[in-house]
Amino acid sequence: MANHSQFTFQDASSPIMEELMQFHDHTLMVALAICTLVLYILTSVLTGKLTSNTADAQAIELIWTILPAAVLITLALPSLRILYMMDEINEPALTLKAIGHQWYWSYEYTDFKNLTFDSYMTPTTDLPLGHFRLLEVDHRVIVPTESTIRVIVTADDVLHSWAVPSLGVKTDAIPGRLNQTSFLANRTGIFYGQCSEICGANHSFMPIVVESVPLANFENWSSLLSS
């Protein structure tokens, strides 16, 4: 989860999120270069006394057309690379269905046995010490580590969005539509997210918690719950 004053990304827990962080660094670097350039030129213009009466300057016009086009290509290529990487055929080991309701999520693991449960936010009055306010749920989404998970996201009533920033996942939950996404959790851990599409009074109070554990532990848990 994010710290109280955090404005940067949460630590990446999936390969796609790592790629996205690197792409963000690359884009911010380009933005920094452009802003520095503009600020320098602006300062130079404002502090100078010389004026220009040039009406026609072909060389500089060519430069300030070609250079921005080159910058855009520098941004587009890594962006498309990651976009296509996210859509690669990756043969998921597990399929999980996430269904958005007002105002909770329900999950279905129906690959092998019929395991379904609802996931409600833990009210602050019932929150144990050390737990995170407005982020904890009664039943977490348990997934095996280092396995590709396919998530089918939909909604029962209004628009919702299933988002887990640390895993680089955000998928809209639209009634009557199945949206697919996939992720791979690189490490053991607990990853928090919140509903990311306005859905009514308790939109801020239907969080998502993904708990990534070794495969053996996941199998124990799922057989315990589906028995």
Add this chain to the structure above:
Amino acid sequence: MRGLLAKRMRFHLLGAFLVSMGAATLYKFAVAEPRKRAYAEFYKHYDLMKDFEAMKAAGVLESAPPK
């Protein structure tokens, strides 16, 4: 008195370009590359089971309560 603006512009446009490239390079080597290295270092010696056992002992996992 000829070409005073052109001379100043040439100097400062080159200067602006160099400063902006410098800023970008500084960001790359002060932020972007250390971040990549930090992730590589973390995963180089990462022990999934050890991490799991530590979390289990701390009692933070729903699917693996501490005994």
